[in-house]
Amino acid sequence: MRRNTILPLGKISPELLESIILPKLGKLNPNVVIPPRTGFDAGVFRINNNLFEVVATDPVLGIPEDYFGFFIFHFAASDVAVFGGLPQYLIYSLLLPPNTQKEKLNRIITQVDAECRKYGVYIITGHTGSYTDVPxxxxVSTVLGFTTKDRLITPAGAKPGDKILITKEIGLEFLVMTVYSKLYKKVSHIINKEAAEDIKKQITSLTVVPEAILLSENGYVSAMHDITEGGLSTALPEVANASNLGFIIYEKELPLRPETKLIAEEFSTTPLAFSSTGSLLAAVPKNV
Incomplete structure (x- = not known):
């Protein structure tokens, strides 16, 4: 008798992606330039010979409510920007638990609107509602952006001799979400109240949209990847494998806050595995 296997929490493994999801993508379409694949957080399809559309979708959950609208935009927009796409349109569904106050809804929607206006993005459709089954x-947000054929960037574009660029600190997302959660009590001897307040202020830096757009528009980059679930220890091999290259990093030179190192030591893990949404991994030509 076959045993049912319970899925672990988080994004599904590459093995399950490749065995269950990737073989079942519907009817093939010749206009799809980049279909779903391991290590690629966006898809690309052809509008015409020179114009491509980049599309990414992401769940938004477990986020401090005061910043929920910010991440409805930035999670998916970051994935579009690392492919060289300039975000243009947003689609999102917002599901609320019973007894949600109108003021809370207004705060979330106002945040989404503000980020869209900041980056010139229009919300073309969506769904919002309150339901008893929503705890x-x-x-779930989807961002669509455009790029040209010569400006399309993928994780497979790294070249031999490229330098490895990382923006912000590795594990910053982990630290931010820790100080906002119940987990903070377990690490309060490492992160004092003053440091915790400083870390909380970094929450709106958990996006790669600004730097990804800057790098791609100026032609400074061969490949990019947002360092999300699995941290640098997942993102860097994904870029290397997609590009058919190896890599060398010097761990002592990686941008890490002291608190991140201490927490990793206390829990006998590596900070390189900490989720680091908002930290951009980029392969940069050595002459830049």
Missing amino acids: TILA
């Missing part, structure tokens, strides 16, 4: 605020 907490949830959203």
